Amino acid sequence: MDRVSPPLDTAPPTRSHLIDLAPLRESPAFAKLWVGNSISGVGAQMTIVAVGLHIYQITGSTFAVSLVGAFALLPMIVFGLYGGMLADAFDRRLVLLVAAIVAWASTITLAALAWTGVEVVWPFYLLTTVNAVAATVIGTVRSAVLPRLLPPRLLPAAAALSGASFGVMVTVGPAIAGVLVATVGFGWTYTVDVLLFLSAFLGIAALPRLAPEGDIHRPGLESLRYGLAFLRTAPNIRMSFVVDTIAMTFGQPRVLFPAAGALVLGGGPVTVGVLTAAGALGALLSSLLSGRVGHRRWHGREITNAILTYGAFIVGFGVVLAILGLGLFGQVAGSVGSPNIAAIVVASVMLAGAGAADNVSSIFRQTMLQTAVPDNMRGRLQGVFTVVVTGGPRVGDIFVGVVAAIGALWLPPLLGGLLILSLLLAVTRLQRGFLRYDALTPTP
Template identity: 60%
Template sequence: MIERVPRSRSLLLDVTPFRESPAFARLWVGQAISGIGGQMTIVAVGLHIYELTRSTLAVSLVGIIALGPTVIAGLYGGTLADAFDRRRVALISGLVAWISTGTIATLAWFGSESVGSLYVLTAITAAAATVLGTAQFAITPRLLRKELLPAASALGGITSGISITVGPAVAGVLVALVGFGWTYSVDVILFVAAFVGILTLPAMPPLASVARPGFASIAGGLRFLRIAPNIRMNFLVDIIAMVFGTPRVLFPAAGALVLGGGAITVGVLTAAYAIGALICSVFSGRLGTIRMHGRAIGIAVQFYGTFIAGFGAVLAVVMLGGLSTGRQTDLHGGQLLAIGLAALMLAGAGASDNVSAIFRSTMLQSAVPDEYRGRLQGVFVVVVTGGPRIGDLYVGIAATIGMLWVPPIVGGVIIVVLVAILVRRSASFRSYDALNPVP
């Protein structure tokens, strides 16, 4: 049984962080708006590469090629966030991401894009966004009281939900109606909101003396991780979920060959995941009363795996039942029902992942000392960005040698079984208490 903090709280989202910290509110708004554009570009790049290659594996390579730069940027970016003013680190990294996205848009407008250029520029954008995310995530505990961190994490779920709900849906429509150039350009414009949120922050200099950025500083952060079993388990559980439960590279093929509807279906499937997370965040008020975060994370991730397997089951029924036409333009009643069921499974996965993310983020922000927070946040960002990219490769290879429905079904089962075993074997993680956070 999951114990709760003994106090009453509304079922609806707690917006106290907005009232107590206008700086946090402005940063949140900037992240929400710019995140819409970022998700538009992610979906557009996948559709763009699939249009150029007609290969799910080629789409999965977008994430794999960006994985190395993302890992390096996360680890080194964490040292920057601990050693320098976090506001300045966020501003510079955001500028690099903005320029890279602008270059993608320019190439698309002139018809000069290639698979290689999309791979390289996407990797640069991902690396810069990783440093930006590390700095912003480490900034939040400096703007709010510790008691408000669960509410801030839930508000972060709203940000992600808005971004992934609106962004992919708009991207699918814009790509279908006006092409890739306009889609990328909208991202360039929306990213300006992120700069507004960052520029209006107060200065964020280090609170304690830390090592200069480099290997020694990274090693110091990793040494801290060695003596933080709950944070290690936090990361491990999330890696398992992301590696075996990230079916996004299947969406272009599912829209083109299985479910029908092409780019619009891709947008619907991607948005469904975020809608689940968004609804969950809207009704997250009671989550802040839960004390046993480790057990809550384990349960949420197992639900996540179950919903991912359910998505694979929908694809299996469509393909094995002969409901697929193999053409984007043909949509009959059975396929529309299948699209709805697939979206429902992804919405459930999004809600489950959001519950897990709220507790994982709160654990990391409350249990880790400020002087290590940037570096540990860097590792966290590597996990949440690198895990899905490894997952993209797993899904791409599995789908190439098998059927499209195999990777989500097998991956979902692996998630449920592995997480159950790991949580059961970790007494400290099961007994983690939010009232006495221990890394």
């Protein structure tokens, strides 16, 4: 019979609001994997920002930047699902190692293109697609590994630590990328990522052998069918995917940042780095104050409230851009192109609030998936989860690019935030059982 993880009520009481470091103390393998992923992730976020700036420099088009997500979307969906099947069929450590090699090779090639001065766009689309596919497989397998390294009572704390590392990645990485691109160029920016990625291999090498448990299905349509059949019987897991898809589809304004830095807020690449880092800083702060998340019972309610908060902050970001774009209060700081410090600060606060809310939602969604799903299905369900959390923003990039092309820069976040609020209220009204999900008796 498939084994479902026990409930979370075995965790000892936690009085502090500060992040719980127990997973790092109790599992050396988890600690090394976490450190390696955190360091390599800084470089990965640098490359994400650098590619957007690079394509915008070549084309001058926000829509061209959004196509990075469009081209990568279908391969990410396919390999997110396939990566989950691989995680349920083979040694998860080996799968991680192969995917990491592919990701590293694609970054090396990006650096080579920059150093040789290639100004053709299609190789950047191809290589970022390969990199995104490898990252999707890595994310899927790594999440499926955690319940094998940690007891269930520490999984919420592990999710919070993952949020903290993501916050560091997307705070430090884009800020460094903005400075490096503006000072030494794209070649050095990609090269730094190549060097930082070496730490990922050290974390993977520290893992024990992680052979699959329970019934094993060879990767293919039959394995996928078993996973999807389980998902049809898991309304809470299904609903967690739906609400996050809504948030990521309509609340991802990142492809606007290059144009916002050049045309509205001013400051160019440095502003792009600041805006990208703001959301991650919010995620980092919320993780640092996550000490008691392991004792929150009603995860469905927590997820819903967090995503509603996220939508409200995205609306606020759209309002900031609209005020400047429409000139409602005049030009606050000089001509277009010079940094408007006041507007950048307010916009960053809105994005930080959105990042904090998204991180809270992620902590509870990850915990729900890792405790309510049996181990021999966890890889495939993590595959679907990874497709949602990585593919959703790619769809969001397309939404933002299209709406911005036919409207104005401020329209996508303003419209998208309002859609998040209205759609989330509608779907949770239809699926009220999600709001009653109890972590003490986790049911998929």
